[in-house]
Amino acid sequence: MAAPKPRVKVPKSASAGEVITIKTLISHKMESGQRKDKQGNVIPRKIINKFTCEFEGKPVFSCDLEPAISANPYFEFNAKVMESGTFKFTWVDDSGDVYTHEQGIEVK
Amino acid sequence: MKNRIILAAAAAVAASGMAISVVSAEPADDELVIDGEMTMVTRTAAPKDHPLDEVMSGWLFRTPETRALEADSFQNPGMLYVERGEEIWNTVEGEAGKSCASCHGDASETMAGVGTAYPKWDADAKRPINLELQINKCRENNLKAEAYKFDAAEQKALTTYIKHQSLGKPVQMDLSQGDLQSWWKKGEELYYTRTGQLNLSCASCHEENNGKYIRADHLSQGNVNGFPTYRLKQANMVSLHNRFRGCIRDTRAEYPAAFSDELMALEVYVTWRGTGLSVETPAVRQ
Structure with a gap:
């Protein structure tokens, strides 16, 4: 695959106090570090090891990922929204690369 | 004595193995509806x-x-490759300076239904042609680009993208x-x-x-x-x-x-x- 690319699904609008469902998916190899190449050398581990979601700087959801997690990790979680604002999603991988995505929601 | 126990265990495994083989794994009584909108024919x-x-x-x-x-x-997760295929569709490659889109335009219109009809008959090669080979033929003749090697990441993504235009x-x-x-x-x-x-x-x-x-x-x-x-x-x-x-x-x-x-x-x-x-x-x- 080409460079990891995040996909995020957040409703465009919601009513105050509504519990919304957020879905995220990122393309990533999640190389476990357990495999060997054709010459028998260990392929170094390269996984996304941390995922966070913040709303206007406040944590909503975060987790650590381990090598057993499949390629292209998918997360689905819920959040209660009280006011309009922006969700910020961050994926960090072993090489220190950070992939981010932001998406706003309008609360009526 | 020990041998006898092992034999008994083996017999038990064999018996349970046989039991598994007659347990059915019947198809589900379920309907495939993509995104709650598109009902697929699965039977x-x-x-x-x-x-x-x-x-x-x-x-x-x-x-x-x-x-x-x-x-x-x-x-x-296959949709990630559909997106990748769309990028390839629009990328200029080869000596002719063309992309797939240069000739075929918007795939959602021009490729709709195309994936339902392959393999087709290739009158030039006098043998059947599938989507992968059709893409390669197009690359060599029209884009003047190299044919994809079997199972190249680009070949899989582009084939997936084109076939996806016939979803449902x-x-x-x-x-x-x-x-x-x-x-x-x-x-x-x-x-x-x-x-x-x-x-x-x-x-x-x-x-x-x-x-x-x-x-x-x-x-x-x-x-x-x-x-x-x-x-x-x-x-x-x-x-x-x-x-x-x-x-x-x-x-x-x-x-x-x-x-x-x-x-x-x-x-x-x-x-x-x-x-x-x-x-x-x-x-x-x-």
Whole structure:
């Protein structure tokens, strides 16, 4: 695959106090570090090891990922929204690369 | 004494093994609706002269979790490759300075339904042509670019993207083209020919024993309406010829090269067996 690319699904609008469902998916190899190449050398581990979601700087959801997690990790979680604002999603991988995505929601 | 215990244990294992083999792994009584909008045909009456009464999508033979992945186009990891394919579609490559889009424009219009009709008859090569080979032909003749090697990441992504434009449309080959009928016949022969140390034909599993377990896995009818398929085992797209080769390898036979006469004939025949099922590309399987 080409460079990891995040996909995020957040409703465009919601009513105050509504519990919304957020879905995220990122393309990533999640190389476990357990495999060997054709010459028998260990392929170094390269996984996304941390995922966070913040709303206007406040944590909503975060987790650590381990090598057993499949390629292209998918997360689905819920959040209660009280006011309009922006969700910020961050994926960090072993090489220190950070992939981010932001998406706003309008609360009526 | 010790030997006797081991023997008893072995007998018990054998007995339980037999018990497993008769436990059914029937297809699910479920309906595939993509994103709650597009209802797919996963069961339909078999075409004329088909050995089975009803053709069923492999989707029905998968676990509820795997089925759910395919029903949500956001969750479906195969959609990542559809997006990648769209990028390739619009990328200029080769000496002619063209992209796929230069000639074919908007794929959602020009490629709609195209994936339902392959393999077709290639009058130039005088043999059947599938989507992968058609892409290569186009690259060599029109883009003046190099043909993709079998299972190159770009080949899989572009094939997935093009086939995806026919999502929900029924598989409908035209066997009257050229000499396709005799390739169909050759494919049928191969389908029923036992190969390998395990002496299995395609039919041994997918015709005679679909709906049962093979070890821990459910056997489907082996229809190919969802290819290229996202396989969770590989965490990647899997092309049809890769899957054919994998299946033949599992019978412990030597397997033919991708796009060889044998596998093209098999593709013609096996695609026909799934006539009427919706194109599911990218399907999600185990």
